[in-house]
Amino acid sequence: MQQKRIIDLLETKPSPIEISINGWVRAFRSNRFIALNDGSTIKNLQCVVDFENFEESLLKKITIGAAVRIFGTIAESQGQGQKVEIQVSKVKILGEADPEDVKMTIISPKRHSLEKLREEAHLRIRTNTFSAVMRTRSKLAFAVHEYFQKNGFNYMNTPIVTGSDAEGAGEMFRVSALDPKNPPLDENGNIDYKQDFFEKETNLTVSGQLEAETYAMALGKVYTFGPTFRAENSNTSRHLAEFWMIEPEVAFNDLDQNMDLAENFIKYVVNYAIENCKDDLEFLEQRLLQEEKSKPQAERSEMSLRDKLAFIGENNFKRVSYTEAIDILKNSKPNKKKKFKYIIEEWGADLQSEHERFLVEKHFKCPVILFDYPANIKAFYMRLNDDGKTVRAMDVLFPGIGEIVGGSQREERYDVLRQKMADLDIDEKELYWYLDLRKFGTAVHSGFGLGFERLVQFVTGMGNIRDVIPYPRTPGNASF
Ligand code: 4AD
Ligand code: MG
Numbered sequence: 001m002q003q004k005r006i007i008d009l010l011e012t013k014p015s016p017i018e019i020s021i022n023g024w025v026r027a028f029r030s031n032r033f034i035a036l037n038d039g040s041t042i043k044n045l046q047c048v049v050d051f052e053n054f055e056e057s058l059l060k061k062i063t064i065g066a067a068v069r070i071f072g073t074i075a076e077s078q079g080q081g082q083k084v085e086i087q088v089s090k091v092k093i094l095g096e097a098d099p100e101d102v103k104m105t106i107i108s109p110k111r112h113s114l115e116k117l118r119e120e121a122h123l124r125i126r127t128n129t130f131s132a133v134m135r136t137r138s139k140l141a142f143a144v145h146e147y148f149q150k151n152g153f154n155y156m157n158t159p160i161v162t163g164s165d166a167e168g169a170g171e172m173f174r175v176s177a178l179d180p181k182n183p184p185l186d187e188n189g190n191i192d193y194k195q196d197f198f199e200k201e202t203n204l205t206v207s208g209q210l211e212a213e214t215y216a217m218a219l220g221k222v223y224t225f226g227p228t229f230r231a232e233n234s235n236t237s238r239h240l241a242e243f244w245m246i247e248p249e250v251a252f253n254d255l256d257q258n259m260d261l262a263e264n265f266i267k268y269v270v271n272y273a274i275e276n277c278k279d280d281l282e283f284l285e286q287r288l289l290q291e292e293k294s295k296p297q298a299e300r301s302e303m304s305l306r307d308k309l310a311f312i313g314e315n316n317f318k319r320v321s322y323t324e325a326i327d328i329l330k331n332s333k334p335n336k337k338k339k340f341k342y343i344i345e346e347w348g349a350d351l352q353s354e355h356e357r358f359l360v361e362k363h364f365k366c367p368v369i370l371f372d373y374p375a376n377i378k379a380f381y382m383r384l385n386d387d388g389k390t391v392r393a394m395d396v397l398f399p400g401i402g403e404i405v406g407g408s409q410r411e412e413r414y415d416v417l418r419q420k421m422a423d424l425d426i427d428e429k430e431l432y433w434y435l436d437l438r439k440f441g442t443a444v445h446s447g448f449g450l451g452f453e454r455l456v457q458f459v460t461g462m463g464n465i466r467d468v469i470p471y472p473r474t475p476g477n478a479s480f
Contacts, residue, residue, distance in 0.1 A: 010043060021086070045082075064097065065105075106127065140269055143276075175203055206230055240469065258408075266312065266405075322390065325370055340355065375390060380417075393406075394408060
């Protein structure tokens with residue numbers, strides 16, 4: 001007998017041929033209508049049971065959350081909102097779900113807060129919201145690979161355990177196999193990492209960029225797509241301690257080409273979602289609309305979710321230098337009225353998310369690419385401009401999200417890079433291999449990192465980054 005998925009079945013014509021479907025019961029009304037979901041689509045399949053022909057004891061086991069196999073034929077639906085339904089001939093209970101137990105969980109069909117759902121992250125995927133988000137996440141991941149593969153990039157995997165701090169920010173998780181209760185000490189009384197597994201200090205990677213650069217300088221175009229880790233104590237709706245980053249790196253690209261790549265890439269994956277996640281996005285758009293009803297009018301979005309996505313595809317990102325941005329911010333209303341938490345006083349200030357969001361949401365009202373930042377607020381590897389005080393850095397800022405991409409043209413000049421490392425006290429011995437790239441056929445090259453969860457947030461309209469990754473890791477939380 002043919003086993004069907006609901007997504008395919010909903011597109012099939014009525015037929016007398018018996019088929020079977022596996023799924024989980026979402027509802028069972030009047031001892032007659034089973035709403036079945038198998039995860040293939042946000043839509044449930046209506047399965048009609050002639051209860052007169054079924055054992056009472058079996059009907060009792062068709063409860064919300066139970067796994068069942070339904071046998072029957074595809075019939076034209078009498079109900080609204082669906083073309084076909086299943087005329088059930090047999091029900092096999094695969095896994096029961098006791099209603100008394102279900103009542104205690106988020107599987108029970110009530111409105112549960114997103115906070116509550118987070119506590120039951122192993123069950124929240126049974127809800128419409130999370131299945132829609134996670135299917136969309138999966139499609140977006142595919143779109144990322146498709147974009148780069150179609151454009152001649154090589155997928156490379158950079159190490160997760162590393163001995164270097166790529167961002168120089170020092171917010172790393174240590175990796176060690178030493179006994180924490182009794183670590184070996186050196187003559188100065190410090191922990192002796194020479195006796196550790198790797199015979200040196202190691203940590204989880206914060207970025208695969210430096211290794212990606214080595215491959216770009218041979219393969220031309222590469223990208224990574226893997227987990228990265230940051231031990232920054234940022235308890236915000238945009239930060240995770242473990243997140244997935246996409247990092248393309250391209251030999252011979254300058255910063256303008258890097259901006260073009262970022263903009264093209266983002267447009268491609270957003271359009272891919274619009275085309276390939278129609279039902280889920282429609283559901284998420286309605287969800288967002290409901291959520292926004294509880295907000296004051298001024299905070300509600302003027303555009304629907306899908307309008308916001310279409311806007312990305314149809315409009316150019318505004319490119320603005322850091323210096324221009326500072327002028328705009330200095331003269332802005334919230335700055336003059338001291339509404340910003342961090343008042344912009346002068347050139348050189350690091351931009352906070354309140355400033356980024358002002359530029360994107362209030363001033364330009366479109367995605368913005370800021371470039372040419374002050375050297376001293378950016379990482380050591382960014383190319384120094386002729387003015388001697390700015391670097392060829394870029395950040396892509398998105399409405400509702402803030403920074404979604406960070407990237408730069410890399411310092412390709414051996415002497416300039418060595419000087420920069422010396423100024424920042426970065427050990428040349430640790431990064432000799434990185435300097436080698438500047439000795440053997442150096443060339444202009446550029447790349448960027450896009451936080452995958454921030455992209456998923458933007459596309460799904462979810463307000464909290466914890467709700468777009470299956471099992472979020474944040475300060476104080478590593479459950480599951
Ligand atoms: O701006 P970042 O720190 O840039 C780098 O790591 C570069 N090495 C990338 C490169 O040039 N190859 O991080 C890049 C992006 C950010 O723009 C943001 O989207 C995301 O990674 N990101 C985070 N996402 C979730 N949680 C966090 N804690 C994040 N930190 C950065
Ligand atoms: Mg950044």
